[in-house]
Amino acid sequence: MTSSNPMDLYxxxxxxxxxxxxxxxxxxxxxxxxxxxxxxxxxxxHQNMHYGRLQPDLGGFAKxxxxxxxxxxxxxxxxxxxxxxxxxFADVLTPRAQLAGAVNxxxxxxxxxxxxxxxxxxxxxxxxxxxxxxxGARILLLGAGGAARGVLGPLFEQSPQHLVIANRSxxxxxxxxxxxxxxxxxxxxxxVTLEDLEDAEKTASFDLxxxxxxxxxxxxxxxxxxxxANIFVPGSFAYEMLYGKTTSFMQQALQKGARVSDGLxxxxxxxxxxxxxxxxxxxxxxxxxxxxxxxxRS
Numbered sequence: 001m002t003s004s005n006p007m008d009l010y011x012x013x014x015x016x017x018x019x020x021x022x023x024x025x026x027x028x029x030x031x032x033x034x035x036x037x038x039x040x041x042x043x044x045x046h047q048n049m050h051y052g053r054l055q056p057d058l059g060g061f062a063k064x065x066x067x068x069x070x071x072x073x074x075x076x077x078x079x080x081x082x083x084x085x086x087x088x089f090a091d092v093l094t095p096r097a098q099l100a101g102a103v104n105x106x107x108x109x110x111x112x113x114x115x116x117x118x119x120x121x122x123x124x125x126x127x128x129x130x131x132x133x134x135x136g137a138r139i140l141l142l143g144a145g146g147a148a149r150g151v152l153g154p155l156f157e158q159s160p161q162h163l164v165i166a167n168r169s170x171x172x173x174x175x176x177x178x179x180x181x182x183x184x185x186x187x188x189x190x191x192v193t194l195e196d197l198e199d200a201e202k203t204a205s206f207d208l209x210x211x212x213x214x215x216x217x218x219x220x221x222x223x224x225x226x227x228x229a230n231i232f233v234p235g236s237f238a239y240e241m242l243y244g245k246t247t248s249f250m251q252q253a254l255q256k257g258a259r260v261s262d263g264l265x266x267x268x269x270x271x272x273x274x275x276x277x278x279x280x281x282x283x284x285x286x287x288x289x290x291x292x293x294x295x296x297r298s
Contacts, residue, residue: 021073023076024052025079026078047283061086062085086115087103123263124155125272138204145212170191194224209236211249216249232253236253268293
């Protein structure tokens with residue numbers, strides 16, 4: 001079930017007696033598709049649950065989360081700008097949450113709040129579902145912020161041949177290389193600046209280019225057209241983590257004959273991971289994330 005009022009931004013578990021209550025927290029949050037996604041998972045798997053929205057004030061996440069769980073809330077998804085707050089709020093972090101440096105999924109177990117990060121797993125499952133081969137692939141990851149860090153671990157689990165992190169400044173990208181060098185396990189991992197991508201002598205094309213920056217929100221691309229000409233070929237696949245529109249980054253890729261995708265599938269797949277954490281892995285065969293994705297796209 002979902003809220004009868006889609007603009008209800010303060011889900012109170014006390015209002016849903018006898019029903020397990022979950023929510024997504026962010027600011028802003030009224031646009032979130034998570035309630036629709038989880039409502040479909042609940043229907044598919046015959047779960048009696050309510051999934052609503054929470055919009056804590058900036059700086060007020062901890063209190064909002066504490067109140068939600070104290071009132072009987074069972075679990076929470078967390079989106080911008082509260083993923084670091086959620087990490088600090090959790091009593092116990094999963095290994096992948098520790099590696100990601102942020103939390104997007106919270107739940108209560110044994111009177112403790114657990115935190116996980118399902119973003120990377122969601123990205124990988126969406127890529128694989130679209131027929132993208134990650135093993136042995138040359139991957140370029142644009143950006144070195146939280147979104148990029150959150151997906152590096154699951155990407156390395158797929159054994160790419162080479163992964164390059166490109167960022168406007170080199171310091172953050174170098175930091176990620178240092179953090180993930182052991183996990184790379186001999187796979188080539190390096191950092192460059194976005195400007196370096198404009199040098200055709202130093203830059204070859206990539207099988208997969210992932211935009212983990214927020215440039216698309218401002219209708220901009222993190223890379224120049226000159227860089228796009230170097231990194232994209234007709235066999236490339238460009239993945240935009242944002243969803244809902246064809247961004248400038250996606251347009252650059254299309255102009256070079258590459259295939260493109262937005263991040264809606266990642267959103268659905270990371271939600272599926274959270275749903276199974278909360279409701280049990282036994283329901284994995286009962287939910288169909290690709291059917292939910294198709295419904296959202298229609």
